[in-house]
Amino acid sequence: MFESRLRLVGSALAVGLVVGAGGLVFAILALGSVRDASETMFVLGALAFGFGLLGWSGSILAANSVEAMQEHLDAASGWTEQNSRRAMARIGSFGFGVMVGSAVATVALGGV
Amino acid sequence: MSTETKTKQAADERGFLARLQASPFLSDLLSNRLAVGGIVIILAMVAIAIYARFGALIGIAPDLQTLKTTQLGTNPSLAPPSAAHPFGTDIQARDIFGRVLYGAWLAMKFGTVTVAISTTLGVGLGIVAAYYSDITDNIIMRTMDVLLAFPSLLLALALVAIFPDELGLWRAVTALTLVYTPRFARVVRGAALKVLEDEYIDATVALGAKDPRVLVRHVLPNCLAPITVQSTLNFGLAILDLAALSFLGFGAEAGTPSWGLILSNGVKQGLLTGEWWWSFFPGLLLAITVLGFNLLGDGMRDALDPRMRDAVE
Amino acid sequence: MVSKRFFLKRLLLLVPVLFGVATLVFAILHLSPGDPAKVIAGQRATAEQVAAVRTELGLNDPIWVQYGRYLFDIVTLNLGDSYIVRKGVPVLTILRARLPVTLELALYGQLLGILFGIPLGVLSAVKQDTITDHLTRVGALTGISVPIYWSGPLLILLFAQFLGLLPASGRIASAYDVPVYTGLITLDSLVYALSGGGFGAFQSAISHMLLPAAVIGVYSMALISRMMRSSMLEVVRQDYMRTARAKGQGAKITIMKHGFRNATIPVITVIGIQFGTLLGGAVLTETVFGIGGIGTLLVNAIEVGDYPLVQGTVLVFAFLFTLVNLGVDLTYSYLDPRIEQ
Numbered sequence: 001m002f003e004s005r006l007r008l009v010g011s012a013l014a015v016g017l018v019v020g021a022g023g024l025v026f027a028i029l030a031l032g033s034v035r036d037a038s039e040t041m042f043v044l045g046a047l048a049f050g051f052g053l054l055g056w057s058g059s060i061l062a063a064n065s066v067e068a069m070q071e072h073l074d075a076a077s078g079w080t081e082q083n084s085r086r087a088m089a090r091i092g093s094f095g096f097g098v099m100v101g102s103a104v105a106t107v108a109l110g111g112v
Numbered sequence: 113m114s115t116e117t118k119t120k121q122a123a124d125e126r127g128f129l130a131r132l133q134a135s136p137f138l139s140d141l142l143s144n145r146l147a148v149g150g151i152v153i154i155l156a157m158v159a160i161a162i163y164a165r166f167g168a169l170i171g172i173a174p175d176l177q178t179l180k181t182t183q184l185g186t187n188p189s190l191a192p193p194s195a196a197h198p199f200g201t202d203i204q205a206r207d208i209f210g211r212v213l214y215g216a217w218l219a220m221k222f223g224t225v226t227v228a229i230s231t232t233l234g235v236g237l238g239i240v241a242a243y244y245s246d247i248t249d250n251i252i253m254r255t256m257d258v259l260l261a262f263p264s265l266l267l268a269l270a271l272v273a274i275f276p277d278e279l280g281l282w283r284a285v286t287a288l289t290l291v292y293t294p295r296f297a298r299v300v301r302g303a304a305l306k307v308l309e310d311e312y313i314d315a316t317v318a319l320g321a322k323d324p325r326v327l328v329r330h331v332l333p334n335c336l337a338p339i340t341v342q343s344t345l346n347f348g349l350a351i352l353d354l355a356a357l358s359f360l361g362f363g364a365e366a367g368t369p370s371w372g373l374i375l376s377n378g379v380k381q382g383l384l385t386g387e388w389w390w391s392f393f394p395g396l397l398l399a400i401t402v403l404g405f406n407l408l409g410d411g412m413r414d415a416l417d418p419r420m421r422d423a424v425e
Numbered sequence: 426m427v428s429k430r431f432f433l434k435r436l437l438l439l440v441p442v443l444f445g446v447a448t449l450v451f452a453i454l455h456l457s458p459g460d461p462a463k464v465i466a467g468q469r470a471t472a473e474q475v476a477a478v479r480t481e482l483g484l485n486d487p488i489w490v491q492y493g494r495y496l497f498d499i500v501t502l503n504l505g506d507s508y509i510v511r512k513g514v515p516v517l518t519i520l521r522a523r524l525p526v527t528l529e530l531a532l533y534g535q536l537l538g539i540l541f542g543i544p545l546g547v548l549s550a551v552k553q554d555t556i557t558d559h560l561t562r563v564g565a566l567t568g569i570s571v572p573i574y575w576s577g578p579l580l581i582l583l584f585a586q587f588l589g590l591l592p593a594s595g596r597i598a599s600a601y602d603v604p605v606y607t608g609l610i611t612l613d614s615l616v617y618a619l620s621g622g623g624f625g626a627f628q629s630a631i632s633h634m635l636l637p638a639a640v641i642g643v644y645s646m647a648l649i650s651r652m653m654r655s656s657m658l659e660v661v662r663q664d665y666m667r668t669a670r671a672k673g674q675g676a677k678i679t680i681m682k683h684g685f686r687n688a689t690i691p692v693i694t695v696i697g698i699q700f701g702t703l704l705g706g707a708v709l710t711e712t713v714f715g716i717g718g719i720g721t722l723l724v725n726a727i728e729v730g731d732y733p734l735v736q737g738t739v740l741v742f743a744f745l746f747t748l749v750n751l752g753v754d755l756t757y758s759y760l761d762p763r764i765e766q
Contacts, residue, residue, distance in 0.1 A: 042488045043455040050448030055258040057441035061747065062261070064754055066694070079257055087254035090247075103489045146563065263701025265708065266742060273727050273735070276458045352572055356709060359574045360724050372574075379578050379713060384593055388582050395575030403570040410566065 005089075012090040016097015020045055021105035023098065028109075038106040045098030052092020059084035137337060140415035147411025153404030157397075161217040164210075174210045180367045182206065190387050200389035202374075203381060211369035212394050218370045219351045219401065222285055226350040227343050229289045234296020235339065239327055241297065242304035253301060256294035264291050265356060272362045280365045284357040291353075292346055299342045303335040341412040348405030355398055371398045431758070435751055439744075446743040447499050450736050451492060459730040465508050499740070505733035510725050516737035520719065524741060525608025526596065527707050527718030533638035534710075535703060538645025539696065545646070546653020546692075547685070553658065561650065568647025573706050577640045577713035584636060594715035596633050601626040610634075637714045641706050645699065652695045653688065660684035690760055697753030701746050 020041055027037035063081035141147050167173030187205040191197055199208035241252040259267070271287035279286070308331065357363040358372025359379075366373075371394040378391030462478040463470070470478075479485055483494060498505065504516040511519055549561040585593035596610050597603065603610070603617045603626050611634055614626040661684060708720030719738050726734035 039455065039488045042492070043452045046448050046492065047452040047456070050445045050450075050452055051255075051258065052445070053441050054445030054449060055254065057438045057445060058258060058261065058747075059254075061435065061438050061442065061754065062750060064758060079254070083250050084254045084257065087250045088258070090251060091255065099489070103487070106487070261698070261701075263705045263746070265705030266701065269708075269723065269727060270453055270739070273457050274453060348570065352570075355572060356574065359709065360712065361728055375574060375578075379574065383578050383581055383586075386586060388586065391575070391578045392582070395572070395578065399571045399575055402572070403567060406566050406570050 008086060009089055009093045012093035013097040016045065016048075016094040016099075017101035017104075018097075019094070020098035020101025020103075024102045024105045024109075034106065034109060038102060041102035042099050045095045045100075045102060048095025049092055049099060050095070052088045052090070052095055055088035056085055056092055059088060137412075137415050141411055144411040144414065146407045147415075150404045150407030150409075150411060153400060154408060157216055157401050157404065158220060160213055161220040164213040165217040168214075173213070174207070176214065176369075179206060179211050179214055179369045190382070190390075192387075193389050199393040200387070202377065202387075202390055208374065208390065208393055211374055212371070212397055214369045215371040215374065215394060216397060216401070218281070218364070218368070219354070219398070222281055222354055223347050223351045226285050226288050226292065226354065227347050229285075230292035230346070231296050231339065231343050233289070233293045234298075235300050235332070235335075237293070237297040238300025238302075239304050239331060239335075242301045242308060243327060243331070249301075252297070256297045259291075259294040260298070262291075265353065267291050268353060268357060269360070269362070272357065281354070281358070281363050281368070281370065284354055284363040287357070288350060288353055292350065295346060296339070296342055299338050300335055303338045304331050307331050307334040337416055341409060341416055344405055344412055345409035348402040348409065351398065351405070352402050371395070432755065435754065439747060439751070442747050443499075443740065443744060444496075446740060447496065447736075448492075450739050451495055454732055454735065455488075459732075461508070461730070461732050464730045464732070504737045504740075507726075507734045508731045509729045510722070510731045510734055516733050519722070519734065520737055520741055522608065523717060523719045523722050526610075526716060527704070527711065527720055528745075529609045529611065529634070530637055530641065530710065530716065530718060531700075531703050531707050533634060534641025534706070535645055535696070535700070537638055537642025538649050541642070542646040542649030543653050543689070543692070546650035547657060549650065549654040550657035550661075558654075562654070565647040565651050568643050569651075573640055573644060573709045574713055576643065577637070577710060580636045580640060581713075591636055592629075592633050593636075596630065596716055597626065598629040598633075601629055603630075637710050637716060640710050640713070641703065644706055645703055648699055648702075649692060649696065652692050656688040656691050657684065660688045686760070690757065693753055693756055693760070697750045700749045704742060704746065 023044075024037055024041050027040050028034055031037045031040065059081055063084075066079060067081065164173050168175040182204040183201070184205045187197065187201050187207065189201060189205040190203055191201045191205075193200045197207050197209060199212055202208055202211075237252050237256070241249040268284070268287045268291050271290055272283055275283040275286055277283070354363060355370070355372030355375065358370050359376045361376070364370040364373045374394040375391050375398070378387070378394065382388070382390035460475075462475050462482060462484060465482075466475045466478045483491060486494075502517065504520075506512075507514050507516055507519060545561050545565075549558045552558050581593045584591040592598070597614065601614070603614045603622075606613050606616055610630045611627070614630040618624045618627045704720070707718065708724060710716070711718045711720040712724065719741060722734065723738040723742070725731070726738060
């Protein structure tokens with residue numbers, strides 16, 4: 001149980017790190033400034049991280065009502081607390097990875 | 113083979129239009145008086161919009177520039193409704209009747225753009241989610257669910273802040289497009305899953321048809337009905353939300369004859385001093401239009417195949 | 426019953442919710458095209474002045490340092506000072522004064538919506554497909570179609586301009602100066618009246634509240650009655666009801682009485698989810714009636730680019746929304762015994 005969660009978060013985080021660092025290089029080429037590129041990548045990562053975090057906690061918070069309402073109305077849309085939490089954990093970890101990846105790459109490129 | 117399946121097969125072969133005529137959807141819809149009322153309202157508004165936009169080209173309706181610029185000196189300022197100005201004039205002596213009619217064009221135009229873009233995006237996401245289930249599906253749909261949980265007007269306000277002011281009404285359109293996309297994605301995925309469950313898709317896949325072909329040829333046509341219903345319901349909402357953003361100052365640029373903006377000026381500058389016509393008429397047309405779309409949308413939902421109805425909220 | 430552990434777990438979830446919202450707000454404000462340094466320095470400021478403000482605000486630091494500082498400020502409840510709307514005043518002070526205004530409006534509106542919406546929905550379901558049902562449904566549909574920024578002005582026209590019965594805007598007549606206890610003006614003026622200040626202020630506060638609350642109430646009523654109707658009909662359609670229904674129309678009504686509790690459960694959830702829409706409605710209603718709540722505050726702040734104020738207001742909105750849904754969840758768990766705690 002714990003292991004599978006770790007794997008889920010870890011793999012999304014790893015992808016995020018790579019995308020963050022790689023994306024920074026692209027952003028520098030596109031925007032022409034390490035500073036702007038670093039800010040853009042970090043903020044985009046923060047967008048995903050914040051969204052994932054909000055969605056993750058929101059899923060737990062709203063779980064009972066949403067699941068039972070679907071049951072009541074007999075209109076299942078495939079929402080379950082578990083799969084929502086998992087999706088949000090992936091998005092959040094990915095975003096966090098992008099934040100860290102772009103920050104580390106900025107420092108490595110001497111952009112501070 | 114039973115008669116029923118035979119008829120179904122025959123209908124399948126006759127193409128979409130014939131299928132629509134054969135289906136109980138249209139006859140159900142037309143026997144619903146409220147829905148027919150909705151259709152009449154919508155057609156009337158479309159006629160007004162076309163008159164205002166294209167009438168300006170051939171000179172039977174005032175053009176946009178006249179409607180935007182002040183008419184002080186030509187018309188009386190703040191005149192109550194009269195034969196010359198059926199909806200009265202505003203503080204800049206502009207004819208509110210002409211402005212409100214042109215507002216119908218703007219509402220239809222920007223409503224169409226908003227709904228069209230969000231339908232396209234939603235169809236794409238929904239079908240991809242339905243077809244490539246598991247992680248892709250889960251990430252797309254749960255993201256849509258979280259977005260759906262945000263209050264729409266507040267989300268639109270937050271998004272409006274991201275885009276530069278110079279975009280005018282397009283800024284509001286972009287924000288609303290993002291707000292509406294999840295609704296379409298959800299409906300399309302639900303409908304597409306039901307279609308995919310049907311055996312003939314399995315058969316097509318088994319025969320080795322490539323993914324995009326199955327999606328475009330088989331899944332999409334069968335989702336058209338719920339997509340149309342959702343588009344109709346959201347068309348009214350889009351007009352309403354666009355006007356709300358204009359009302360709050362995040363939509364059309366000053367002077368544009370959009371319903372939300374005329375209303376906003378009318379409420380802020382004319383309501384407490386007694387110029388009721390300034391805010392009354394743009395609001396009246398707005399409310400009637402939205403009611404038209406809601407009546408039709410509700411009727412369409414009731415006429416929908418019950419299996420698909422679940423997907424449309 | 427709702428156990429203490431269940432309750433605490435929910436309450437604890439507020440932390441990641443707000444952390445997530447704060448991060449989203451950070452991201453959105455950094456993506457927006459405005460430059461806070463330019464906003465503060467003013468339009469006529471020189472490039473040097475703007476640069477000085479940038480340094481002062483720490484905008485030259487690496488973005489992750491800014492993010493860390495931002496989070497730290499929020500945790501220590503240091504939400505900064507307003508840039509423009511009320512220059513120099515702490516955001517927290519502004520929010521504390523404005524929040525009760527919106528809260529009061531939403532509360533009365535929601536109350537009206539529930540009081541009228543539930544009975545109407547039940548009536549519509551019991552009398553399914555009769556003229557009463559059709560009227561109620563069209564009424565509800567109209568309630569959703571008519572924008573608040575039009576129904577509000579219409580009510581003002583009718584009751585304030587033509588009939589002269591009710592005031593058109595504001596929260597209380599300017600003649601009254603009621604001391605602030607809770608910030609909820611109807612409550613404050615009632616306390617004031619009971620402590621010997623006379624009932625004039627209370628009357629004035631109530632008459633000012635009627636129109637805006639009715640505008641929000643009609644909208645919420647329309648939503649709730651539609652949901653209640655379909656929920657009631659759903660309950661009737663369920664298997665255990667089917668047998669009873671076979672016994673005839675009389676039995677159907679009896680069954681509906683029993684089904685009422687089950688039918689309210691999804692409606693409660695909808696009330697919670699719709700609270701956000703209600704807050705959106707409050708933004709519009711405040712604008713129409715010239716009431717200075719956090720709705721108009723947010724709109725002003727976004728318009729002029731008052732970043733600290735936007736941040737603070739959005740956080741408060743998110744907090745409120747989550748809190749209400751937490752309350753809904755608890756009510757829900759209480760009503761529905763199947764939910765394990």
